Structure formats: C-alpha cells, structure tokens
Amino acid sequence: MxxxxxxxxxxxxxxxxxxxxxxxxxxxxxxxxxxxxxxxxxxxxxxxxxxxxxxxxxxxxxxxxxxxxxxxxxxxxxxxxxxxxxxxxxxxxxxASKVAPVDKLSLVLVAVFAFAFLGERPSLREWSGIAMVAGGVLVLASKR
Structure with a gap:
C-alpha cells in the first residue's frame, strides 16, 4: 500500500x-x-x-x-x-461486548463533529457506513 x-x-x-x-x-x-x-x-x-x-x-x-x-x-x-x-x-x-460497541458510537459523533467544526465532508458512501455503525450500535445495545 x-x-x-x-x-x-x-x-x-x-x-x-x-x-x-x-x-x-x-x-x-x-x-x-x-x-x-x-x-x-x-x-x-x-x-x-x-x-x-x-x-x-x-x-x-x-x-x-x-x-x-x-x-x-x-x-x-x-x-x-x-x-x-x-x-x-x-x-x-x-x-464488555455491549459497552465497547456503544463506546464506538464515538465514530458517528466524530464524523458529525468533524463535519460541523472542521469542515470535513464525508461522501454519501461514507455517511452510509457511518449510519450503519450507528444502527449496529443500537442493535447491539438493545435488550432484545
């Protein structure tokens, strides 16, 4: 690489x-x-x-x-x-298997904060991945 x-x-x-x-x-x-x-x-x-x-x-x-x-x-x-x-x-x-994924919601927040404060502009494909991470966190954190 x-x-x-x-x-x-x-x-x-x-x-x-x-x-x-x-x-x-x-x-x-x-x-x-x-x-x-x-x-x-x-x-x-x-x-x-x-x-x-x-x-x-x-x-x-x-x-x-x-x-x-x-x-x-x-x-x-x-x-x-x-x-x-x-x-x-x-x-x-x-x-740990539930706490750590929720902690990784920071990935989503970093993207949002970087957009708002640093002027970074993720592509639609990157926003889709970020949304999937957010969805995954919700699935892993849910009690069902």
Missing part, C-alpha cells in the same frame, strides 16, 4: 489495542472501584508514553508550544479523562 495509507495500519492497531483494553479492563476492575482503576490505568499510560517519547528522541520543550496548542491538548485530555471515567463505570456495570 502507498505511504498515504500508513494511517490505516495504525488505525487497525488502535482498534486491536482498544479491544484488548476492554477485555483487560473488564477483568481488572472486578474487585476495585472503577475510578481508582482509571487512575491506575492512567499512571501506566503516563509512564509508558514518557519512556516512549524519550526513547524515540521525540522529547522537546513543551513550554515552546503555542497557547492554542496547550488549550486544545488540554481540552482533549479533559475529554479523554471524562471518557475513561465513564467507560470504566460502564464496564463495571455492563458486559
């Missing part, structure tokens, strides 16, 4: 790791409060990412970043934290 499609391999790996996240988290939160579990998970992520950035030589002075970059990375971090707290609580209460 061409270099332009390398994002796809990273996205597939992201999906694999996200699936493992749900399974490992569901097992790991059995005997612990979901908020504490989220904190422990976040600590592991911080250590792993810090080691990765240093090891790959990608460390640079974060104080050199623009205020806009700080603002939006900060907002992204707050949204991530809120998402993780909600996700772990849902996993604590529900089945």
């Amino acid at each position: 061409a270099t332009a499609h390398h994002w796809f391999y990273w996205a597939i790996l992201s999906a694999v790791f996200a699936a493992l996240t749900a399974i490992f988290a569901k097992i790991g939160i059995q005997n612990v409060d979901s908020d504490l579990a989220t904190l422990i998970r976040t600590a592991f992520i911080m250590v792993l990412l810090a080691a990765f950035v240093v090891y790959t030589g990608k460390w640079s002075n974060p104080l050199a970043l623009t205020s806009t970059t700080w603002l939006f990375l900060g907002l992204s971090g707050l949204a991530t934290g809120a998402s993780w707290v909600c996700y772990f609580r849902a996993l604590k209460m529900g089945e």
